[in-house]
Amino acid sequence: IGGAYCIVQMCDIVVASETTTFKYPEAQLGFTGGLIASSVARIPHKIAMEFMMLGRDLGAERAYEVGMVNRVVPAGEELNSALEDAAILARSAPLVLSTLKAFSMQTMNRSPAEAGAVSRETLLRVRNSEDGEEGRVSFREKRPPVFKGR
Known part of the structure; x- marks a missing residue:
C-alpha cells in the first residue's frame, strides 16, 4: 500500500505472490x-495514472502484464524465487552488473518529477555559477555581461 509500492517501483527485479x-x-x-x-517512467502512462488517481487495486497478474513485477509465483514461494535471482546475481560479474545498472538508469525514461529534480539541480548549478552572478550584476548595472563559461 502506498509507500511499499514506491519501494517496489524502485527495484530492478520484483517477485510477487499470486495473492499480491x-x-x-x-x-x-x-x-x-x-x-x-x-x-509513469516504469509502467505505461495510462496505467500509472489510473493507479495513482483512481486508487484502484492492481492484482499480481495485472501488475505482471503491465511490467510492474517480473514474475508471479505461488503464495509462499516469493522468498525462494527471489533468493534464486540473488544467487544468479551473486555469481555474476559485479563490474558488468554495475555498468548495466548505470546505463539503464541513464537511458531510462524519467517521470516528470524525476526529470524536474534533475533539471532543478542543473538549473541551480547554472544559477549559482560565476556566469549566473555576472548576468545578474550586469543587468543591475545596465551593462553588457562578460561571461567566462564558469
Missing part, C-alpha cells in the same frame, strides 16, 4: 508523498 494486491489510495485519502510520480 497493490494499492495506492492517497488521492482518495487526501495526501501523497510524491514518490509515486515516477511510476
Whole structure:
C-alpha cells in the first residue's frame, strides 16, 4: 500500500505472490508523498495514472502484464524465487552488473518529477555559477555581461 509500492517501483527485479494486491489510495485519502510520480517512467502512462488517481487495486497478474513485477509465483514461494535471482546475481560479474545498472538508469525514461529534480539541480548549478552572478550584476548595472563559461 502506498509507500511499499514506491519501494517496489524502485527495484530492478520484483517477485510477487499470486495473492499480491497493490494499492495506492492517497488521492482518495487526501495526501501523497510524491514518490509515486515516477511510476509513469516504469509502467505505461495510462496505467500509472489510473493507479495513482483512481486508487484502484492492481492484482499480481495485472501488475505482471503491465511490467510492474517480473514474475508471479505461488503464495509462499516469493522468498525462494527471489533468493534464486540473488544467487544468479551473486555469481555474476559485479563490474558488468554495475555498468548495466548505470546505463539503464541513464537511458531510462524519467517521470516528470524525476526529470524536474534533475533539471532543478542543473538549473541551480547554472544559477549559482560565476556566469549566473555576472548576468545578474550586469543587468543591475545596465551593462553588457562578460561571461567566462564558469
